[in-house]
Amino acid sequence: MLDPELLRRNLIVGFESTDSENVHPFSVLRSQLLKHVRATGSRVFAVMSVQPGNGKTHVAVNLAAALSRIHPTTLVELDLRRPSIGQTLGLSPIRPGIDDALGELATLQDTGMRIDGTKLTVHRVRTPKANPEGLLSLDKLTALTNAIRNSDDQPICIIDTPPAVIHDDIMLIAPAVDGVIIVVQEARTSKRALVNMIKSLSPTPVIGAVLNRSLSSPLQMNEYEYYYNAMSEPQSP
Ligand SMILES: Nc1ncnc2c1ncn2[C@@H]1O[C@H](COP(=O)(O)OP(=O)(O)OP(=O)(O)O)[C@@H](O)[C@H]1O
Ligand SMILES: [Mg+2]
Incomplete structure (x- = not known):
């Protein structure tokens, strides 16, 4: 069971019910992603950003939590x-x-932690x-994402990744996923770095x-302010 106080301190709001105003941005993001899943059949997505600290983990965990309330x-x-x-x-x-698991010292069954009371x-x-x-x-990443794609419960998979600028790990991860959600931090992420x-x-x-x-942002949600672009159709970079 997760500790609600720890979640609150770490700004993890995605498990909250949709009548909570904090969770609203992630409910909207969830709906857009579900539309994309239905339109394309894609189910494996990585959350990426140019710099450290732009909010990848924050978005990945909250989005996964919000999704897990219904899927x-x-x-x-x-x-x-x-x-x-x-x-x-x-x-x-x-x-x-x-x-x-990637080092072949454990299986995905060993490493998967099911969060009580959620999917x-x-x-x-x-x-x-x-x-x-x-x-x-x-090879390893394709085996991992295929194993998740082929799970009986057909999950949507959200992958948290390291920042692009420091190492090229995201270049290794991208070919194994169906699509990327980019997190941009206003006044920090440069346009040129983003395009690259x-x-x-x-x-x-x-x-x-x-x-x-x-x-x-037009949304005034306490500390949470997000824009979304339409995710119903895949976009070419
Ligand atoms: N919208 C937000 N409102 C308030 N705090 C936020 C928001 N987004 C992220 N944070 C906080 O900013 C810090 C950095 O966010 P996070 O760890 O998600 O970034 P990251 O892109 O994953 O960083 P890294 O590249 O180092 O992994 C965290 O303490 C997180 O709780
Ligand atoms: Mg992170």
């Missing part, structure tokens, strides 16, 4: 260098993690890795963008 959902942490999902959700630090399964990283490239090979990142992900489509911590 089986799998949240996978592929930021192997600086993982944070275990701490954010207060998960056991002992159980094997997705790093162990959410979380594969968090147990031990940070300084050089994760070997664990992020296309989107180009580098091709042919994997960018299916939507979240403007996190907008300075000028």
Whole structure:
């Protein structure tokens, strides 16, 4: 069982019911994503951003939580260098993690933590890795995403990733996913860096963008201010 106080401190609102105004931005994002899933059959999505701290983990965890209220959902942490999902959700630090599964030391059954009372399964990283490239090979990632795609409950999979600017891990992750949701932080993410990142992900489509911590959003949702673009149709970068 997750600790509601820890979730509140870590700004994880996605598990809350839809009448909570905090969860509204993630309900809207969830609806757009479900429309995309229905239109395309795609079910595996990575959340990416140019810089550290733009809000990838915040968006990935909240979106997965909101989805899991109505659809089986799998949240996978592929930021192997600086993982944070275990701490954010207060998960056991002992159980094997997705790093162990990618290293063939554990199975996905071992690493999947089902969150009580929800349809959410979380594969968090147990031990940070300084050089994760070997664990992020296309073969390993394709096997991982195919195993999730082929699960009996047909989950939607949300993958949290490291920032684009520091290493090229996202280039290794992109070919194994169906689409990318980009998190942009207003006044921090430069247009040129964003365009370069989107180009580098091709042919994997960018299916939507979240403007996190907008300075000028029409939505006044306490600390949460987001824009969404239409995610019903895949967009070419
Ligand atoms: N909309 C928001 N409102 C308030 N705080 C936020 C918002 N988005 C993110 N944060 C906070 O900003 C910090 C950085 O966010 P987060 O960890 O999600 O970024 P990240 O892109 O995953 O960073 P990294 O690249 O280092 O993994 C966290 O403490 C998070 O709770
Ligand atoms: Mg993160």
